[in-house]
Amino acid sequence: MILPGATIGILGGGQLGRMLAIAAAQLGYRCHAYDPNPDSGAAEVCAEFTCAPWIDRNALGLFAAACDVVTFEFENVLAGPLAAIPPGKLWPPSKALEVAQDRCNEKAFAESSGGRPAPYVAVDSAEDLARAVERIGTPGILKTRREGYDGKGQWRIDSPRDAEGLRLPGTNLVYEGFIDFAAEFSVILVRGADGEVRFWDSPHNVHRSGILTTSTLPAPSAVVEQVPAARALAAKIAEALDYVGVMTCEFFATGTGPVFNEMAPRVHNSGHWTIEGAETSQFENHVRAICGLPLGDTRTVAPRVAMENLIGRDVERAAQILAEPGAHLHLYGKAEARDGRKMGHVTRIGR
Numbered sequence: 001m002i003l004p005g006a007t008i009g010i011l012g013g014g015q016l017g018r019m020l021a022i023a024a025a026q027l028g029y030r031c032h033a034y035d036p037n038p039d040s041g042a043a044e045v046c047a048e049f050t051c052a053p054w055i056d057r058n059a060l061g062l063f064a065a066a067c068d069v070v071t072f073e074f075e076n077v078l079a080g081p082l083a084a085i086p087p088g089k090l091w092p093p094s095k096a097l098e099v100a101q102d103r104c105n106e107k108a109f110a111e112s113s114g115g116r117p118a119p120y121v122a123v124d125s126a127e128d129l130a131r132a133v134e135r136i137g138t139p140g141i142l143k144t145r146r147e148g149y150d151g152k153g154q155w156r157i158d159s160p161r162d163a164e165g166l167r168l169p170g171t172n173l174v175y176e177g178f179i180d181f182a183a184e185f186s187v188i189l190v191r192g193a194d195g196e197v198r199f200w201d202s203p204h205n206v207h208r209s210g211i212l213t214t215s216t217l218p219a220p221s222a223v224v225e226q227v228p229a230a231r232a233l234a235a236k237i238a239e240a241l242d243y244v245g246v247m248t249c250e251f252f253a254t255g256t257g258p259v260f261n262e263m264a265p266r267v268h269n270s271g272h273w274t275i276e277g278a279e280t281s282q283f284e285n286h287v288r289a290i291c292g293l294p295l296g297d298t299r300t301v302a303p304r305v306a307m308e309n310l311i312g313r314d315v316e317r318a319a320q321i322l323a324e325p326g327a328h329l330h331l332y333g334k335a336e337a338r339d340g341r342k343m344g345h346v347t348r349i350g351r
Contacts, residue, residue: 008070011034012077017033018045019267020071057083060085069089069290070089103145120176133157140156140175142163182220183223184261188270196295199234213311217305225253284296
């Protein structure tokens with residue numbers, strides 16, 4: 001057990017790291033953020049900050065030595081250099097990163113645990129893409145296998161002609177068939193070092209242009225009916241990874257059961273509602289798990305909860321939101337509001 005007063009290292013300096021550090025501070029921990037970007041939102045609320053490249057093994061080693069436990073808020077951290085962090089000090093384990101960083105590996109891992117992803121084919125050339133489109137059909141979506149988030153690194157293909165005219169970016173790709181679904185939802189769990197698993201209620205997620213817009217509870221019946229099967233898969237994945245911390249798996253609710261979309265080996269945007277909407281937030285429970293503390297209650301505390309992302313110029317509604325009863329505003333300290341950039345979120349608690 002890592003007791004309060006110790007230092008938690010956070011790989012990544014974005015808003016997830018910021019909210020992790022705030023939750024850790026409430027439990028009496030100090031946080032030390034590591035990020036290549038000097039303009040780090042997490043650094044503003046952490047006791048210490050290391051600004052260095054992900055490939056700098058020396059800097060990572062010194063960072064790890066200054067921390068009692070290390071976690072990450074960003075799965076695109078290079079897994080190789082993390083060998084500088086001693087085994088048993090990094091949670092979740094680096095294997096979770098290795099799986100989640102490659103979309104083909106991620107889908108194959110889900111399949112090995114009994115899950116069902118959308119039809120997919122690895123694509124490394126124009127010829128591969130043509131064969132993938134012929135095999136799976138259209139419409140479909142071509143994605144980079146690594147990196148890419150919030151709709152970045154994705155190309156919709158509505159016909160074979162779209163594929164023929166596409167200039168490939170020169171990176172490993174995956175082509176996925178579209179899924180006919182009733183709703184999107186996520187399974188958010190926390191797993192302790194002793195193997196205990198707890199789940200939060202699954203929110204109904206709505207995306208626009210590849211970016212999560214809202215997560216709402218209670219979810220519609222199309223989601224609720226498929227949560228047990230989705231939870232069972234998520235728990236199997238966590239166990240197979242020897243996972244410790246918060247993990248999220250995203251699903252499509254379909255007429256034939258839940259279809260696995262992707263996993264996030266970290267706290268997740270669709271769990272932001274838990275700060276005010278659950279007995280224990282995803283951020284606090286992540287800290288509890290990686291420090292070996294008892295896990296907190298994950299029950300939802302209100303009949304209705306809705307989280308809305310504030311994207312780009314949405315942040316200009318901050319004063320209006322603050323005037324709303326039951327609205328809880330979280331701003332991430334980002335100076336420039338750009339299209340597609342998450343500037344904050346608001347959670348509305350309803351009766």
